[in-house]
Amino acid sequence: MKTILISLAFSFVGGWLAQSAPVSITLPVEVAALRNAPGAELAAMHCMTCHSAEYINSQPSLTRTAWKASVEKMRGKFAAPIPEDQVEKLADYLAAIYGMPEPVK
Numbered sequence: 077m078k079t080i081l082i083s084l085a086f087s088f089v090g091g092w093l094a095q096s097a098p099v100s101i102t103l104p105v106e107v108a109a110l111r112n113a114p115g116a117e118l119a120a121m122h123c124m125t126c127h128s129a130e131y132i133n134s135q136p137s138l139t140r141t142a143w144k145a146s147v148e149k150m151r152g153k154f155a156a157p158i159p160e161d162q163v164e165k166l167a168d169y170l171a172a173i174y175g176m177p178e179p180v181k
Contacts, residue, residue: 108128125156138174143171
């Protein structure tokens with residue numbers, strides 16, 4: 077009996093989906109941009125694969141050390157396709173534009 081009910085439910089849902097009109101979704105146009113400075117193209121190429129410019133622009137100010145750790149986290153934990161030789165350049169850009177000074181020791 078359970079098999080028949082499940083089969084009927086799938087038939088109903090499948091028929092309903094087949095007869096429903098296609099769904100169209102229009103996303104808003106990206107109006108934010110990365111701040112222009114040396115390295116912006118690199119950040120656009122690597123960071124904006126996953127993040128919007130608005131998301132990057134809204135990040136808190138971090139030290140260069142923290143930005144580098146963030147880039148390395150994206151590479152390691154999230155498998156971001158950032159070549160190892162680009163990590164320092166990305167950290168330089170992010171720290172220059174979205175950064176704060178390193179604490180004095």
